[in-house]
Amino acid sequence: MNSTLVMTIISADRPGLVGQLSAVIAEHGGNWLESRMAHLGGHFAGILRIKLPAEQEGRLLAALRALESQGLTVHTHADSAAPAKRGQLVTVTVVGHDRPGIVRQISQVFAQLRVNVEDLASHCESAPMSGETHFHATATVQLPANCTLDQLRQALEALATDLMVDISVRQ
Numbered sequence: 001m002n003s004t005l006v007m008t009i010i011s012a013d014r015p016g017l018v019g020q021l022s023a024v025i026a027e028h029g030g031n032w033l034e035s036r037m038a039h040l041g042g043h044f045a046g047i048l049r050i051k052l053p054a055e056q057e058g059r060l061l062a063a064l065r066a067l068e069s070q071g072l073t074v075h076t077h078a079d080s081a082a083p084a085k086r087g088q089l090v091t092v093t094v095v096g097h098d099r100p101g102i103v104r105q106i107s108q109v110f111a112q113l114r115v116n117v118e119d120l121a122s123h124c125e126s127a128p129m130s131g132e133t134h135f136h137a138t139a140t141v142q143l144p145a146n147c148t149l150d151q152l153r154q155a156l157e158a159l160a161t162d163l164m165v166d167i168s169v170r171q
Contacts, residue, residue, distance in 0.1 A: 004078070006049050007048050007064075007074055007075065012044075013044040020067070025052070029053045032050055034048065034049045089171075090152065091170050092169050093137070093167070097164060099135075106156070112155070
């Protein structure tokens with residue numbers, strides 16, 4: 001029998017972190033299924049999902065705790081969720097002058113419409129001509145059965161004017 005775990009990791013960034021983590025997982029018969037990892041603010045952060053023989057789970061967790069002495073913090077959770085019914089996936093892109101609250105206001109629209117965020121990536125960069133800071137975000141979201149693409153688009157377009165950002169919604 002197998003166990004499936006979801007793990008979050010964070011550490012001061014340094015070369016070899018992924019190699020170290022993947023070696024510990026492999027040593028315990030684990031299979032790296034999927035992950036999202038990034039360098040953020042001098043740290044390395046990620047989330048990953050692995051499968052391993054159930055009898056190895058305790059030994060793997062002990063080995064992961066041992067990595068804490070090297071500055072790697074790992075939290076594990078059992079992946080017990082049943083596969084969710086998949087709704088329509090949509091990509092939402094946001095670009096505009098950076099200011100506090102953009103993610104909060106857009107995520108409030110998602111919550112009001114019961115739209116689930118599947119993936120979200122954002123960053124800020126200097127605009128080429130003006131040097132002003134621009135905010136960029138791309139989200140993959142899942143629409144519930146009672147929300148249409150047009151409803152999401154209309155709600156976000158109304159918000160775009162207030163935020164002074166460009167928002168695009170596409171399948």
